[in-house]
Amino acid sequence: MGKGGMSHGGAGEDKDGEEENMAAWLVGINTLKIQAFKLPPLGPHDVRVRMKAVGICGSDVHYLRTMRCADFVVKEPMVIGHECAGIIEEVGSEVKDLVPGDRVALEPGISCWRCDLCKEGRYNLCPEMKFFATPPVHGSLANQVVHPADLCFKLPDNVSLEEGAMCEPLSVGVHACRRANIGPETNVLVMGAGPIGLVTLLAARAFGAPRIVIVDVDDHRLSVAKELGADGIIKVSTNIQDVAEEVVQIHKAMGAGIDVSFDCAGFDKTMSTALSATRAGGKVCLVGMGHSEMTVPLTPAAAREVDVVGIFRYKNTWPLCLEFIRSGKIDVKRLITHRFGFSQKEVEEAFETSAGGGNAIKVMFNL
């Protein structure tokens, strides 16, 4: 588990001459500090992983800026970060499938495995979920973490540790494509070409979507989307009055009915556009979490049996993500735009860069 204690003091060795584990702690608004992170003892089904690659997520930035995310509030210092991969250092007594030296990607969330949702396989919705860097659970931007072995997935030889860390955001796109039943006949619209829109684009292509149109307000992000294989890109505005006109443009660009729309932004405007643009009997997948209350044309959509499918994180996606990356069906490398090392200064700069958005898509730590 990613729990542990915070001890103050410098990096380097502790009094027993062992390496002291360091982590990036969120101690207050806009305040990250690299400090010691004491790991719990290794349980029989756990492994200890030396972190090598950790990506920054929008939710990490949100916690940095506000010390909260929706109903989750950071009440005490917490280690940040959750998109990660590393190398096994030690395995628990009952661990059979992994050995020290194995390169693994980590699925962040430990569910209870006992509730109805878990037993049904919808463990992403487990009310007792312990998820890296969702308070009060410590994250993984650290030298090492302890984690259940069954949530550590061995990387094929041709998949790098950075690509391993990218499995986490990619999983969101994969889970969304599954829930929306993307396949060789589903024409897809993606609202937003940020990190989540882009992994959704990549996943939709891998699931066989024949035509994908993506929209955003930012020209640069649209050009990245084009590079990544979008069939059509459209620059849209932030002005809700423009919805009707943009729906027309989107339909023209698709050239056929839109079967599934992914709202990877989650604003009234993007959701309204998606609901209006999707064909009768289609689906709108709400992936982005913008505002809590939304004002949208829900009824006209319902009257065309356009369903709204909710997406929360992912379940059982790592094996598929790794297979997509291994086979080259998905190439995530282009999404990694900035790299930083693990020092106080670089941690601060990395978060600043990620928070700045724009050209920064995925900011990656190499430890």
Add this chain to the structure above:
Amino acid sequence: MSGGSCTEGKEHEKDGENLAAWLLGIKTLKIQPYHLPSLGPHDVKVRVKALGICGSDIHHFKTMRCANFIVKKPMVIGHECAGIIEEVGSQVKSLAVGDRVALEPGISCRQCNLCKDGRYNLCPEMKFFGSPPTNGSLANKVVHPANLCFKLPDNVSLEEGAMCEPLSVGVHACRRANVGPETNVLIMGAGPIGLVTLLAARAFGAPRIVIVDVDECRLSIAKNLGADETIQVSTNIQDVSEEVVKIQNAMGSGIDVSFDCVGFDKTTSTALNATRSGGKVCLIGLAKSEMTAPLTPAAAREVDVIGIFRYRNTWPLCIEFLKTGKIDVKPLITHRFGFSQQEVEDAFETSARGGSAIKVMFNL
């Protein structure tokens, strides 16, 4: 097809001339002749015997429109009907003169992708009784495709046949929401649609059904129809959180499916909040165009919103439910009227008033 023309009413009831209730303007219905088209090889002519009034009929009556459908010229009203076959087209094999049938109102094109996919209720070329510009069926007789006329078993009355139409909405919703022996159901609204949804959910095996409404009388009808619990709620959106707690307590376990049979911000918000993670909210009631609702927290619990528009392939199942007694729609028919100018006006007045009037039925 149910096309036909309106001839000015100079010759009423002469030589069996077909008469219908025409919507001529806001709150203006007039019984006038209705000239039927000739019978196609796959059509039947039906003497209409029972016809119920729907909320959409009232809406057309009051405003001459319903969402994007606008009544631009006089139109025969009504669509929930059953009757007796008077004549069959040359290619009609499965029906005979004298057969008692319930009518499915909508004629789809059968050629578009949606039709070929089986989702014909979404056909963009749908010609639906009483949806402008297609004439409805509050008439002595109509002409209709034989394959949309369903024979009634001996123990199912013509009035029950007419009730298949609203019941179909509930049945279609239960199918789309996958209601079964493990789905605990919440129903927002105990009007005609909430009540047929209650009946359908029970027939589909829902183990526990809680229904809410602002009106005590409607809630007591719901209780008589088999709701496990009824809760009176307010129209005040501030009360949502408190009501969600009451609802969840009344259910006693997670709510798997919520049917919003009203379609206001408050009812949709309540449904979204009350439904368990991974559950579904079915939006049946089509009240407002734009809604303000807590979509994001619901999506973040993977509560999906399922849209419902009319129905498809529901008549056989509705008739079977009625035949076996698994569903009893008779308590929903609260008022009856005959087919005369005065009674047509009174009937619409009664239906529009709501309250204790659930289904107002014409007997022709």
